[in-house]
């Protein structure tokens with residue numbers, strides 16, 4: 001049995017690549033492609049089972065509300081997640097208990113592994129900062145991946161009994177030390193020519209460790225998206241992070 005799949009954001013940078021990937025997958029059938037001006041009712045009309053949602057923080061909530069209320073499973077990589085937004089989608093899922101939602105801050109296997117490795121290193125290094133670098137059309141900063149990475153590092157530090165990092169800065173310009181995500185400084189670079197890159201910098205007495213990941217083409221996100229589509233139908237409720245569908 002093939003799964004009936006739709007892509008929302010089908011003309012976008014990652015959405016257009018997802019359309020090609022779903023079309024090429026023998027066990028998936030692409031039955032709808034939606035853009036900014038499409039009617040969400042097209043999804044129900046086409047009998048869509050799984051939506052791949054790759055749009056914008058301004059539109060993701062409306063798309064998810066429609067899908068979850070209609071029992072359509074969703075795999076989304078759209079950014080802009082806050083605790084408040086997550087609580088809202090949990091409420092929608094509670095009303096549709098057989099429906100699955102995967103929110104993946106990053107679909108690339110290398111990026112997911114980088115986050116895992118960073119959690120391990122976080123226990124052993126006193127200093128840590130995250131630098132993310134993206135293309136110059138990105139709507140959000142810091143990136144969803146960098147935010148999640150910093151949250152995971154902060155949790156690992158707390159679990160290891162590490163206190164907050166000390167920052168001796170008393171003089172300087174606003175913003176020079178980056179955004180504070182759970183006590184981890186996160187710096188965002190936007191540069192034409194880049195796609196998506198991240199360095200997690202660790203330091204302690206006499207040594208540093210850098211965990212770097214580079215996405216060089218949007219094709220790197222496709223194995224993760226396809227895995228998410230195949231798995232989400234058997235995972236009702238919210239799954240946050242592709243790592244939960246990997247054998248790590």
Ligand SMILES: NC(=O)C1=CN([C@@H]2O[C@H](COP(=O)(O)OP(=O)(O)OC[C@H]3O[C@@H](n4cnc5c(N)ncnc54)[C@H](OP(=O)(O)O)[C@@H]3O)[C@@H](O)[C@H]2O)C=CC1
Nearest residue numbers: 009011012013014035036055056059077078079105106107
């Ligand atoms: N998790 C991951 O691994 C990845 C996540 N992303 C995230 O995916 C999202 C999309 O990225 P990207 O493809 O670069 O963005 P693009 O701007 O290239 O594409 C977004 C698409 O979404 C649609 N869209 C934009 N705004 C709205 C809106 N307000 N309402 C409805 N539809 C809208 C547009 O449709 P139209 O063309 O019809 O205007 C557009 O085609 C971002 O949040 C990005 O951070 C990106 C790469 C990897």
Ligand SMILES: O=C(O)C1=N[C@H](C(=O)O)C[C@H](O)C1
Nearest residue numbers: 079105106138143144145196
């Ligand atoms: O906008 C992008 O391009 C990307 N967005 C995601 C993020 O914010 O982490 C994933 C990847 O970095 C590409």
